[in-house]
Amino acid sequence: MPISLKNEAAVAGIGCTEFSKNSGRSELQLAAESIKAACDDAGISPSEIDGLISYTLDSTDECEVARAVGANHLTMFSRIHYGGGAAVGTIHHAAMAIATGQASTVVCWRAMNGRSGRRMGQGISGEITSSDLIHWSWYLPYGMLIPGSWIAMIANKYMHTYGVTREDLGRVAISQRNYSLRNPRAFGYGKPLRMEEYLNSKPIASPLCLYDFCQETDGGCAVLLTSAERARNLRQRPALVRGVCQASAREQEQMTSYYRSELISLPEMELAARQVYRQAGLGPGDIDAACLYDAFTSEIIMQLESFGFCKPGEGKDLVRDGGLDIDGRLPNNTHGGLLSEAYIHGMNNIAEAVRLVRGESTAQPAKRVEHVLVSSGVGVPTGALILGSD
């Protein structure tokens, strides 16, 4: 019999460093600080950690992290590829490890000097040829060197087809900025954004302008998982993993899935939706809030359709109706998200989903939040996660 992952594992602790543009310390230190904070949150000693999971893009080795935080024996460690596409994939591997007894206390982390150190989209160099470098070689010689340029191509086609306007993208940016005004951790704290300022912002890769892009951030974030049974006896209300999956669809490329017949949907996110809903035994009607991956504003509108909150082409209408706001149908990225809290590659979106389930967001909706949907990076092999209250 296959093992179901439903309700097997739970998030028992979350931890973050401060988010800044210059941390002044190593990525290993940011990792260690955030992991220690997640352990403290759960009331668990770091010496109990026996599983560690991060992104292939993370610069810090598992054994270095283990030594830094004083973990003892590691019996499971894993890395997920594809940038932000790794985010909930880390939870996927942790839940599998816990459900199958490979590890009992697993920490997923991402720590990066994403502004003061290596910034995203600075091009790729080196002499080694791989399938990955050959892939990028269809784009780099043409000047497509930044994630925004890769995403803009599909955003433009999608917006043209469905009549999505710059104002619609602005509504997403402003909704999330409004959330960040309540969140002292956030870049957007104390920095309100008006539509006029949004519309007049610097063009970068049409139709995308400055405020359609996420932050670049120095910081770390860690999420600690253990069995649901054990989590019930720890310090925090557990956030149960109802369902979690990874998803890569036919003709998938990394950021440039331009060769499918239609360019107006996200097939990999639709696959993630089918998988995660089936595993959880839930549907879009059961989801109370979301932390959808938001490296770019356009991705939010497209994902509303992928996850079945509306029909194809109607994502913009949900946004116009205030659906993403605190009193809307689907409060989304209530911490400000990657756009207005920090860009920790989606790990901070998972942490916010845990806060929502606990009832502890700085912008906690008035309604009961039982199920929160989280997604990984858009335009890459990705995944989805549903956390639920006990």
Added chain:
Amino acid sequence: MPEATRPKPHLGHDNAWWWDMAAAGQLGIQKCKGCRSLRHPPRPMCGDCHSTEWEAVEASGRGTICSFTVLTHPQFAGFEYPLIIILVDLEEGTRLTSQLVDCSPEQVDFGLPVEMLVQEDADGFKIPVFKLADRR
């Protein structure tokens, strides 16, 4: 100081032939010898019939704009801005990513016909780009 030039492609078994054709002034498409289907970007195996046998055919160079983006920031050495990047639906049925030259950002639009030309950089590197097709 020599003038900075565009980043060059990493070349391997799976793509060097396409850039060789470009250097010869041609736009290549990979054609499966098993099921005769065309594919781009090239892959060493056909995802439909699993043949690893293929040949390179020369495209007409004519197509229409499927999507586009105008890049303005950040600006990298070796490129002129605003830089118009397009997806081209070729007459043959495959799609490729390229650059639109001799065109202002105000002129570019969905569905416009385009035709290929091979541009030679100051350092001699040759790359297929497109321009708006002559209106008849």
